Amino acid sequence: MQVRKTAIEGLIELIPRVFEDERGHFFESYNKPLFVSLGLPMEFVQDNQSFSVKGVLRGLHMQHEPFAQGKLVRVMSGQVLDVAVDLRPDSPTFGQYETFLLDAKLANMAYIPEGFAHGFVALEDSVFSYKCTNIYHKASESGIIWNDPDLNINWGIANPIVSEKDQELKPLREVFPQAVV
Amino acid sequence: MQVRKTAIEGLIELIPRVFEDERGHFFESYNKPLFVSLGLPMEFVQDNQSFSVKGVLRGLHMQHEPFAQGKLVRVMSGQVLDVAVDLRPDSPTFGQYETFLLDAKLANMAYIPEGFAHGFVALEDSVFSYKCTNIYHKASESGIIWNDPDLNINWGIANPIVSEKDQELKPLREVFPQAVV
Ligand SMILES: Cc1cn([C@H]2C[C@H](O)[C@@H](COP(=O)(O)OP(=O)(O)O[C@H]3OC[C@@H](O)[C@H](O)[C@H]3O)O2)c(=O)[nH]c1=O
Numbered sequence A, B: 001m002q003v004r005k006t007a008i009e010g011l012i013e014l015i016p017r018v019f020e021d022e023r024g025h026f027f028e029s030y031n032k033p034l035f036v037s038l039g040l041p042m043e044f045v046q047d048n049q050s051f052s053v054k055g056v057l058r059g060l061h062m063q064h065e066p067f068a069q070g071k072l073v074r075v076m077s078g079q080v081l082d083v084a085v086d087l088r089p090d091s092p093t094f095g096q097y098e099t100f101l102l103d104a105k106l107a108n109m110a111y112i113p114e115g116f117a118h119g120f121v122a123l124e125d126s127v128f129s130y131k132c133t134n135i136y137h138k139a140s141e142s143g144i145i146w147n148d149p150d151l152n153i154n155w156g157i158a159n160p161i162v163s164e165k166d167q168e169l170k171p172l173r174e175v176f177p178q179a180v181v
């Protein structure tokens, strides 16, 4: 497993070792002792899978405490631009984001700690899957509008397909008024 | 989550609820509190993913105690015939097997308890993924030859592509001499 740190503390990219042979290939996408030795959480309690047609943008989502979710994300088919925004109130990189080009052919993943907002845009028809450190809790759902002017994220596509629910998300300066100067 | 019991105690099929919308679809493939309430293990410590071209048969595999693995198996792309053989020494259904037609479009899964041998044949090019209750331990690997005459499994295809390692697996009556009359 290769590990690449980002400029944001705790936010990392992981690239598993893929074994190829005449049948196809095999890899471990999660191994608890190994992941714990890398500083990742002891336990993931929910796995989700979604399919998105090309151009779909899902995000930016998070759950409030005490239901904050760390997410181990990857793509099983297709390619997405994955975005993680640091919204940990005490973080020196609050409001900064990182992108990961997650590609099924690379089998690369990202670990997004609790306290981040997360979203992705499907650059092709894509199957996306992720493991969460906390279960889904509808009443704790929150988020930031994908085209927030302060975050100014470069999603790389012009007119994404966004759910009605996601179109109603608030800008960063409404959700965290104290944090935006 | 729909649950279908089989004739073998503890071996079940699970069909998650899939939410569809204009973007694609979404489902929970694992939810700890729900799965525990269904009698499934408290914890899975490893996730694996393999890609198999059509006609590949992987199996029949198991790990010896104390590294026996319960497996929650599913297909993320394509279709496989999945086979689980009850080799629990004290089971009234010892030596019996069940098959599951796992299809990415159905998102159905099977839970295979510890003490079973497991394998599958890819009916199309398929991405297969599974969660394990115990980590990989090479020295504990064991198995039964896929075309064992006592098990007489109907794999539904004539000349599967089988790894050299799997071609050398032993028949049931050599591995469990006491059990075959
Ligand atoms: C997140 C989630 C959703 N659902 C249901 C609710 C809806 O009926 C349906 C789709 O839910 P959405 O919130 O629209 O899903 P999505 O837009 O894909 O959001 C997800 O994708 C991006 C991720 O960042 C985020 O964790 C997650 O909220 O699935 C569940 O049953 N369990 C869940 O965990």
Ligand SMILES: Cc1cn([C@H]2C[C@H](O)[C@@H](COP(=O)(O)OP(=O)(O)O[C@H]3OC[C@@H](O)[C@H](O)[C@H]3O)O2)c(=O)[nH]c1=O
Residues within 6 Å of the ligand: A019, A026, A027, A028, B048, B050, B058, B059, B060, B061, B118, B119, B120, B136, B163, B165
């Ligand atoms: C099972 C396993 C394998 N590997 C490595 C060893 C080999 O270099 C490579 C392929 O291993 P195989 O044993 O040939 O994999 P496979 O034939 O796909 O076996 C699997 O598929 C069927 C499953 O029943 C079974 O759990 C599992 O052994 O992956 C790992 O690194 N970790 C693992 O958990």
